[in-house]
Amino acid sequence: MIRILIVEDEEAIARMIAVNLECSGYVARVFNDGKEAAEALASDADYNLALLDVMLPGMDGFQLFDIVKAKGIPAIFLTAKDDVVSKVTGLRGGAEDYIVKPFEVLELMVRIEKVLERTGAMKKKENICGLDVDFEAMQVKRDGEELHLKAMEFKLLEVLIRNRNKAVSREKLLSLVWGTDFMGETRTVDVHIAQLRKKLGLEDAIRTIPKFGYRLEADD
Amino acid sequence: MKLRKKMILIVSIATAVSMIVGGFVMMMILRRSMLRDAYSEATVSAVDFYSGFERRLENEGKDDTALALIYKNLDDWRNVVFNGEQEIYNITVFSHGELERVAYHDDAREKDVDIRQELNYEDGRYIVNAKRVGDYILYRLYDITDVHSRIRSYILAYIVAALSMILLVIVVSFLLLRKVLHPLDMLTDATNDMANGEYSRRVEVTSKDELGSLAEHFNVMAEAVEQNQRSLQESEERKTLMMGNLSHELKTPMTAIAGYAETLLTTKLSEEQREEALYYIYSETNRLGRLSNKMMQLLSLSEGDVIEKKDVNAEELFQGIQEAVSVKKKEHSVEVETSFDSEVIRTDEDLIRDVIINLVDNAIKASQPGKTVWVAWKDGVLSVRDEGIGIPAEELDTITEPFYMVDKSRSRKEGGAGLGLSLTKLILEKLGAVMKITSEPGKGTEVTIRGIA
Numbered sequence: 001m002i003r004i005l006i007v008e009d010e011e012a013i014a015r016m017i018a019v020n021l022e023c024s025g026y027v028a029r030v031f032n033d034g035k036e037a038a039e040a041l042a043s044d045a046d047y048n049l050a051l052l053d054v055m056l057p058g059m060d061g062f063q064l065f066d067i068v069k070a071k072g073i074p075a076i077f078l079t080a081k082d083d084v085v086s087k088v089t090g091l092r093g094g095a096e097d098y099i100v101k102p103f104e105v106l107e108l109m110v111r112i113e114k115v116l117e118r119t120g121a122m123k124k125k126e127n128i129c130g131l132d133v134d135f136e137a138m139q140v141k142r143d144g145e146e147l148h149l150k151a152m153e154f155k156l157l158e159v160l161i162r163n164r165n166k167a168v169s170r171e172k173l174l175s176l177v178w179g180t181d182f183m184g185e186t187r188t189v190d191v192h193i194a195q196l197r198k199k200l201g202l203e204d205a206i207r208t209i210p211k212f213g214y215r216l217e218a219d220d
Numbered sequence: 221m222k223l224r225k226k227m228i229l230i231v232s233i234a235t236a237v238s239m240i241v242g243g244f245v246m247m248m249i250l251r252r253s254m255l256r257d258a259y260s261e262a263t264v265s266a267v268d269f270y271s272g273f274e275r276r277l278e279n280e281g282k283d284d285t286a287l288a289l290i291y292k293n294l295d296d297w298r299n300v301v302f303n304g305e306q307e308i309y310n311i312t313v314f315s316h317g318e319l320e321r322v323a324y325h326d327d328a329r330e331k332d333v334d335i336r337q338e339l340n341y342e343d344g345r346y347i348v349n350a351k352r353v354g355d356y357i358l359y360r361l362y363d364i365t366d367v368h369s370r371i372r373s374y375i376l377a378y379i380v381a382a383l384s385m386i387l388l389v390i391v392v393s394f395l396l397l398r399k400v401l402h403p404l405d406m407l408t409d410a411t412n413d414m415a416n417g418e419y420s421r422r423v424e425v426t427s428k429d430e431l432g433s434l435a436e437h438f439n440v441m442a443e444a445v446e447q448n449q450r451s452l453q454e455s456e457e458r459k460t461l462m463m464g465n466l467s468h469e470l471k472t473p474m475t476a477i478a479g480y481a482e483t484l485l486t487t488k489l490s491e492e493q494r495e496e497a498l499y500y501i502y503s504e505t506n507r508l509g510r511l512s513n514k515m516m517q518l519l520s521l522s523e524g525d526v527i528e529k530k531d532v533n534a535e536e537l538f539q540g541i542q543e544a545v546s547v548k549k550k551e552h553s554v555e556v557e558t559s560f561d562s563e564v565i566r567t568d569e570d571l572i573r574d575v576i577i578n579l580v581d582n583a584i585k586a587s588q589p590g591k592t593v594w595v596a597w598k599d600g601v602l603s604v605r606d607e608g609i610g611i612p613a614e615e616l617d618t619i620t621e622p623f624y625m626v627d628k629s630r631s632r633k634e635g636g637a638g639l640g641l642s643l644t645k646l647i648l649e650k651l652g653a654v655m656k657i658t659s660e661p662g663k664g665t666e667v668t669i670r671g672i673a
Contacts, residue, residue: 010472010475010476012473012476012480012500012503012504013472013475013476013479015496015500016476016479016480016483016497016500017479019483019487019489019493019496019497020479020483020487023487023488023489101471101472101474101475102471102474102475102478102479103475103479104478104479104482105479105482105483105486106482106486165487165488166486166487166488167485167486167487168486209486212485212486215486215487215488217488
């Protein structure tokens, strides 16, 4: 279970991030006050990642970050200040990343995944829709029987699993799976999705969102 | 061309012209006097010859030939004797015809020397004096080569002197002008510096002439420019700060709205989560609306129409305020007490209502439940007092800046955008009133306003 700490004084934004994280299978805990978060960390520091706002009541994000860092929790700064100084302060202090408000939810999710992958907290295996997926071995099994996927098909499956219950646009899939340099058409995505559905029997689980993209639906 | 060059050129041309004209006149005079001297000398030497010849002619008798007379001791290459038909004695290179053409008979000294003709032979120049003695015509040559060469050398010396004079004038005027025009150079430097944005630049005033007063005026102008520039820059900075704050204030609700919309679009949510998302979109949109209203008010106030003061019934005014804040004071369980000592206040009702509601609103937000906020109109002074959290001393100056909040998260939860006090300040400026805030953290705040009526 991946636990993520959210410290953001704007209730609306904090809840929004939490809802999105929960939909993707993470456990999120929200604090609206820096001091409260610091106090809670003293007794429970079992988090895989912290999302910290810079401007916080009680204790500012940079001060809180020192505590978070001491507990060995990687951190991403959420900041409305897009001035260079605070970015530099955050990154030089050892923050993993920062994201400037307003941000896209999917972008935040992708950055969270990247940090979790780097720190090795990401789940290596996932059991979803009756499939056993091993991300390291790039293997997919159903009832112990291996199903063969091409490399790109597997990567596409991985992105869909990581963002389960969340629609990802064709363009986003293209850039996340094939890379930003890839000059392919969104048609490529459709072809690969069709392959995944057929090979893995995910005709119902992978839903087409009209004029947008695809969503892997799974009940945890 | 630079002014200094121009002035030097003008001075040198003037000097040169006066040198040429003056030199010409001087040389003419000199030449004339030298020639006159030469002529008189020529006449003197001619008279010697003539009288000698005359004397001999009388003494020796007419039998002797003129030639013999000459030979006795008037034998001189400059003397010529002509007897009316032929030359008796002429050892010069000139013929009698030539001599006769140029010769002058008059020994008067005043006669104009310029029209007297000369004879030239090789480099030599001669004048010829003539006199009739008896049947003879006597000529006497006088060498004035030397006179002419002296005149020439004078002219040459004068030209050299004139040229060095002009040179001297150039050098001296260069040095003098540098000193005289130095303030101009300084002014040029200063204007350049100012053009490059160094508005604090001033010129040192040293002279009391026109340049000095120009420099003085320049300094006055620079002072005005600097002040203007400073106030422009300050207002620009305020605007930039305000815009920065505004965009900051916009970003948070925008992030929430966009984020929830994106979540609704892309994520499979439970009914409860959907409702939550929609609620946040709604409330954050309202927040944007409030922010935009406040901004509009701020802008329209900044533009400035003249306000009209009318008699306002104090009782009605304070009653209206009680009604306006009734919801807020219930929410916070704070009491609001109003008092006034005159029935009528002469002011702009809408604006002063905004001001009081704003201040009372702030006071309620700062107060703990059970406390009281006092609003009083006494002796022409309006005051709003609370026993709330107070304002730190170092923040008292900045709280009227747009978007400023003492406790950010608290104020946001109350739905404020941080524009209230800056609006209040603008309104009061319009009314010609002065606001004073005294506060002690933990004890409370009192805002007093003078001059609204």
